[in-house]
Amino acid sequence: MTAALLVQDLNKKxxxxxxxxxxxxxxxxxxVFGFLGPNGAGKTTTIRMLVGLIKPTSGTILIGGKDIRKNxxxxxxxxxxxxENPEFYPFLTGWENLAYFARMDKTIPPERLHEVxxxxxxxxxxxxxxxxxxxxxxQRLGIAxxxxxxxxxxxxxxxxxxxxxxxxxxxxxxxxxLAKDQRISVLVSSHLLSEIQLxxxxxxxxxxxxxxxxxxxxxxxxDREKARWRFEPMAKGKAILESMTEVEERDGALYTPFHADKxxxxxxxxxxxxxxxxxxxKITPSLEDLFxxxxxxxxxx
Ligand SMILES: Nc1ncnc2c1ncn2[C@@H]1O[C@H](COP(=O)(O)OP(=O)(O)O)[C@@H](O)[C@H]1O
Ligand SMILES: [Mg+2]
Numbered sequence: 001m002t003a004a005l006l007v008q009d010l011n012k013k014x015x016x017x018x019x020x021x022x023x024x025x026x027x028x029x030x031x032v033f034g035f036l037g038p039n040g041a042g043k044t045t046t047i048r049m050l051v052g053l054i055k056p057t058s059g060t061i062l063i064g065g066k067d068i069r070k071n072x073x074x075x076x077x078x079x080x081x082x083x084e085n086p087e088f089y090p091f092l093t094g095w096e097n098l099a100y101f102a103r104m105d106k107t108i109p110p111e112r113l114h115e116v117x118x119x120x121x122x123x124x125x126x127x128x129x130x131x132x133x134x135x136x137x138x139q140r141l142g143i144a145x146x147x148x149x150x151x152x153x154x155x156x157x158x159x160x161x162x163x164x165x166x167x168x169x170x171x172x173x174x175x176x177x178l179a180k181d182q183r184i185s186v187l188v189s190s191h192l193l194s195e196i197q198l199x200x201x202x203x204x205x206x207x208x209x210x211x212x213x214x215x216x217x218x219x220x221x222x223d224r225e226k227a228r229w230r231f232e233p234m235a236k237g238k239a240i241l242e243s244m245t246e247v248e249e250r251d252g253a254l255y256t257p258f259h260a261d262k263x264x265x266x267x268x269x270x271x272x273x274x275x276x277x278x279x280x281x282k283i284t285p286s287l288e289d290l291f292x293x294x295x296x297x298x299x300x301x
Pocket of ligand 2: 043157
């Protein structure tokens with residue numbers, strides 16, 4: 001199956017500075033792919049190349065199997081995007097703004113306006129002026145516009161920036177709906193770990209213009225699960241655990257690897273020695289822990 005997006009050995013030099021360094025990744029059909037990195041990592045620069053706003057210094061970009069260098073118009077047909085904040089005419093209604101964009105592309109049938117307004121859940125407000133919309137509604141109108149041409153791939157640069165918590169949740173549900181229900185592949189960038197964790201199937205972690213890891217989000221995290229323990233008395237429990245596995249002590253608790261099959265054995269050994277188990281739970285690392293691990297302690301803001 002053709003990947004929705006294939007990026008190979010992509011580089012961007014601006015002046016003497018190498019901003020993007022040889023990155024490669026692909027986005028599959030119906031998947032939400034995250035682009036995670038701190039501010040200045042190079043997410044927006046990469047996205048600007050993907051959507052044809054700036055030219056790569058070298059490398060290949062295929063959208064739906066079409067090379068954007070050799071076949072730009074064809075490649076762009078399967079792409080919808082929002083880079084930076086979408087711009088609308090505030091004194092026109094949402095509908096009028098959509099109609100304005102639809103007129104610029106003769107392949108968009110008139111009924112598509114109804115479809116996209118419904119897809120983004122805006123039918124109730126679509127005839128109100130954009131100046132009365134919340135930021136979340138403007139973002140959704142932006143996505144409606146991006147969906148007009150029925151793209152297979154949607155690229156969104158930090159789509160939840162500036163939204164309040166309920167707006168963020170709505171946007172997240174909506175992006176997942178587009179991927180799972182409408183089979184649209186979505187590439188989203190974010191500097192927020194929690195966001196990628198909740199939203200994406202796979203993630204590429206980017207720092208200083210390089211991708212340092214690409215993986216399935218859940219696998220990336222589950223390989224690094226730990227068990228957290230607290231005992232009374234602590235020292236005795238710790239000694240028993242240490243006789244069976246690696247133990248790390250911090251913040252008044254003990255951490256061991258999480259092995260579902262061994263945990264009951266470890267637990268009963270401790271209990272039989274007369275130690276009380278005050279706590280035993282599974283700890284999933286945050287992507288932040290992971291980032292620190294991958295970058296050798298540099299962390300992420
Ligand atoms: N036109 C440009 N000229 C020079 N440097 C740039 C230009 N655009 C971006 N950069 C630099 O490239 C790096 C990556 O920026 P950007 O892609 O915006 O990162 P992100 O979106 O991950 O925050 C930053 O250090 C930024 O200063
Ligand atoms: Mg950016």
